[in-house]
Amino acid sequence: MAELRTEEEQLEALKRWWKENGTSLIVGVVIAVVAVVGWKAWQSYQANQAEAASMRYQQLLTLASRPTLEGDALAEAQRLIGEISDTHGDTLYADLATLIEARVAIADGDLAAASGALEALIENTQRDYLKGLARLRLARLQLAEGDAEAALASLEAGVPDALGAQRADTRGDILLALGREDDAREAYQTALNLSQETGQPVYGVQLKLDNLGAEDATL
């Protein structure tokens, strides 16, 4: 670049440069500032929302972790679940709270409400594992209420393999209720094998299996 000789020429060059580029520079800066400030504001709004959800959820956990749930604690838990579902509907908090809702309803003796909560979760959640877990739990509720057919349907709608041992155990219970003893025995055996493979014991499978009577020991 040619050397600028005098101060005036330098000043002149700066002015010219500013004339050519000034507007776009200002626009760039303004856009960046607006974007950053906007992003920050959005983040802080999100954080506030998330914080509120987290606090409520934490309170709910404290209540739900008690061995028994009744009276004021039960009402409080239900209120918190309602708030979480209403204001933070699309979060994982809402899904977990709905699972807890079923447990709270069972503590309250309302199996129908518990089924309702689980059905709603199966309907609404995008999280496949939780959907499957809810189906497994729903099947147990349906069986307890005497509807083995519906229970079997829930189970067959899809429970993830990660819950295979539990799934087979519940399947055995259902088949037994349907009077299909041999199938039940097979299901329990599957549950036992899976639980041994994964090192995740399922309590009582051996008892249920034994109670059906084993051919190989009989004379």
Added chain:
Amino acid sequence: MLQSIRDRSQSMVAKVIVGAVIVTLALFGIESVVGLFTSGSDNIAEVNGEPITRQQVEIQVQRAIRSGQVPPEQEDAARSQIINQLVTQQLLDQYAEEGGLHASEAQLDRLIVNLPEFQDQSGAFSTDLFRNRLASAGYTPLSFRAQLKSDMVRQQVQQGLAASSFMLDSERQRLLELQRQTRSFRYHVLTGEDLQSPVEVTQEQLQAYYDEHQQQFQRPEQVRLEYVVLDQAKIAEQIDVDEQALRDAYAERQNSAEPRVSHIMATFGDERSRAEAEARLQEVRDRLAAGESFAALAAEYSDDATTAESGGDLGIITRGFFGEEFEEAAFSLDQGEVSNIVETDNGLHLLKVTEMNVPPFEEIRDELRDEAALAQAEDEFNERAQRLIDESFAADDLASVADSLGLTLQQSDWTSRGGASGVLSEPGVMDAAFAPDVLKEGYNSEVIELDAQRRLVLRVAEHREETTLPLDEVRQQVRERVVKQATQDALRQRAAQLAEALRNGETLELEWQRAQSVSRQESNDVPEPIMREAFRLPKPEQDDVVYGRATTEQGVALIALNEVSAGKASSDGQTDAFVVQLAQRLRAQAAIQGLLDDLREEAEIERL
């Protein structure tokens, strides 16, 4: 390149971009831009595209070692476990983040303040304790908060799954009924003697069993070893120690041993001059020489009131308390000897050693000899150890080395790597035997330092690979097993015949053992296999009996089950509560583990 950038930077769009970059840099710092372009080779794994860095892993490994949870030699095992754990955490973190889970600074503050680890004795949060604990665990307050934050959201997921798991009344009832179930049955154990004729087995049966159970007849890789041991104690045995050396050693011991000393003290100063005190003690010496007892004279003469009555006894003395002259005298006396007059700051003393803590010379003569010999053997040992190193390295065999060094060449039996005994089982020996140079090339091993006073060199005389033993060699074992199996088969048939006869109403002379209303959890004297099978039999109808069998140590048990009943709740309800709790906890765990397994299955996990 630069020119083209300059050309294009004339355009309006480029200027806007440059402006934005400048502002971004100003507001967020250089990391925000640099971070975009540096994906390191320092990553150990990637979980759904997010890295787990080597640094992260090493920090955890070091933390585990420093806290003593992991012994340093298990570092590698711990590392792969930690990587696994970090992958799991990463998966949960991603799941939580995607689900909008969050822990705010305020929540963290509350959590930290309430952690008992950071509370002083009054239960209040202590900043000092907080800093110290963190420092000792290798955290900065910031990194600790970050860790705690992700822990907290992960916990929220896990606790949600656990807290939402339930057990229905009907399920609880069924489980408890099964758990408490009682059964009444009789059993009779049939043994080989109950068979009309002993079982006979054919060659074909032996062959068939052998073919089917090859892995039971494996013999591991084995070696037969030649070895020599150079032992300082052995060299010492041949060394003669002369009497003077023993005396010197004894004197040395005595010198360092701490004697028990009595004294008689005469003070001097205002009341008595030094010469008078000396004369007084001289008088004591004369009376001692005339045969009077030290203890009695101590009582009469000693100015040390605390010891005068107890014969002047000072107890066992240690160097460094009484002054040089006193100690010199005390440590040079033999038992029963009385010293000349010695002076300390307190006055003048006569000392008598009443007890030496060294046994008499004759008693420890052998011990002294061994010690002295071992010490004298050291030079010889070191010299021979060096020769052993040189010669065993140079020689093509071990026998000549043994000859040259006057060692016995020893032979071992066939020995597998883990099956050595005696000196061969000491650390490092079998490892040396199976080192490639020794095993494959047939060289002498390096000199193995068993301990400071023993060296070993070995050589593989013979080596044989792992093999399946031929039937002829293991025929006896095979026969035993086949006979046992055949006997059990015959006994099972016998049991079935007996059951059939009983069902047909025949009366048999059997010695039945009875088990009345036994349950699984209460202990009883029914053998375990019989219990297990008795609880697996189908339930008998009404007055029917169900027959079954169980294989026990002694033979085969015939079981006759007559009753199955639901059983009563345990009197204290504790067992029931325990069962329910356990079942609950397992369900909760399964829900959590299920999520982790599911995430792992769905995830793209790449080990780099």
